[in-house]
Amino acid sequence: MERYDRITGFADEIAQDLSTQIESFGKLGIRYIEMRGVDGKNLIHHDNAKVTEIKKRLDDAGIRLSALGSPLGKIGMDDHFEPHFEEFKRACEIAHMMDTPCIRMFSFYPPHDKDAVFERLGRFAGYAKENDVCLLHENEKDIYGEKAKECKEIMDEFGGEHFKAIFDFANFVQAGQDTLEAYEVLKDHIAYIHVKDAIAGSGKVVPAGYGDGNVKEILTRLFSDGFKGFLSLEPHLFDFDGFAGLEKGDMKLPSFEEGKKLNGFEAFSLAYDSLVRDIIAEISYN
Secondary structure (H helix, E strand, C coil), X not given: CCCCXXXXXXXXXXXXXXXXXXXXXHHHCCCEEEECEECCEEHHHCCHHHHHHHHHHHHHHCCEXXXXXXXXXXXXXXXXXXXXXXXXXXXXXXXHHCCCCEEEECCCECCCCHHHHHHHHHHHHHHHHHCCCEEEEECCCCCCCCCHHHHHHHHHHHCECCEEEEEEHHHHHHCCCCHHHHHHHHCCCXXXXXXXXXXXXXXXXXXXXXXXXXXXXXXXXXXXXCCCCEEEECCCCCCCCCCCCCEECCEECCCCCCCCCCCHHHHHHHHHHHHHHHCHHHCCCC
């Protein structure tokens, strides 16, 4: 079966410098980046000259952005919002400069007053519509939308062409949310997938398919329903110690020296292989 061609990821988990990010994705044959950190800053904090340079270098390498991996909405409700909203407006500018309509965002840390959260999200959503960008809300542990019920409330209020859902398996597991239940609640709103898995209880992040996120089953359902969106690798395999010999069913990770800490490229390659070899290769998505 031909390879699914809408795989992307957070290249800053390999390295911060753009040259290494481009070289590494080239080796893996990945043609998209969800750009978060690059050359020492989040992309939205670079000036126009630097953004233009980044865009040219990506274009020259045949790599496009799938989304801006912004930190927007990742502040507490007690924090000042107006400076944060200015950052949001800047992110919208950069999205247009980078030829991507998509900006990853969050729904704020406690204290959680629904009306106050929705007032802020409403300002984001209104500006996104006015400026023709699409906000991708990520379910993140401890934010308002960490579980399916709250994510569905957000989507019922703001969902549409300019506001869609990211589904992150590991984040739901870490928040104590059953992922199959979450999928059924949110399936009509899911436009983008963050590919990482986790073990229930400990919350330990593992390669896709080796945890309790039901990655293969949910991707099978998504593809069966006609999903054509991005699968974004966010490995979070910063410390591989203890995973040697990890198995699940017929799946077995490549053998690594016990206690070996993988470098960024090795960890990302492991995450990529676990997705492509053990999951995507066995799913019909055409």
